[in-house]
Amino acid sequence: MTKVKHIFFDLDHTLWDFHSNSVETLGELYSIFHLDERAPKFDANHFIDRYVFHNERMWEMYRNDKISKSRLRKSRFEYALRDMRIEDKKLSKDLGDAYLDICPRKSKLNEGAIEVLEILKDKYILHILSNGFHETQLIKLEQSGLSHYFKQVITSERAAAKKPHSRVYDFAQVQTGAQPKESMMIGDNLEIDVLGAINYGWDAIHYNIHDEKHDHKSVKSLLEIPALLLK
């Protein structure tokens, strides 16, 4: 068996604490845009809940090429506002722009992210492999102090395809010179990160925060990764 040489990390929900950073941003937007005055019947938690619901729903559609990046960015706030009985296209656009400006600058990481990268950086060549938007992911990496750990930042925008589509892994291999047998993917999504990579002949570790049951390599904490790589 060839030894793993290249490790590809997913970014959102794996290293970068997407949920906390997003919730913090949405709370700020609720205040900045005085949504309490616009929709007095609904509190900030309701706004956050509706946004998270529509964002996840629309991301799924985006991942399956059913909607465009601009439609995703435009509509998720429009739907969240509609659930608060606010019909205001200008407000939803302004919220969308402000979210894109504020959220990627947040820097909360999942527990153990820096520690694990410090351990792995001298033994492996590390890369990012993300379905996120390229420009946004670069800001997140920079702002959270992660940029210098990664040789290549591969996003679905650069690859012109999204995980788990095989074109992404093709593109990643061409960009990095990695062979399938020496490639390892680490991410939080079983279908997108883990099965996508395994189907392409890579090894994979599931950052299994929700304790899903399956037979693939799995860790509950990022700090368990180095020991699992030695097995």
Ligand SMILES: [Mg+2]
């Ligand atoms: Mg993820």
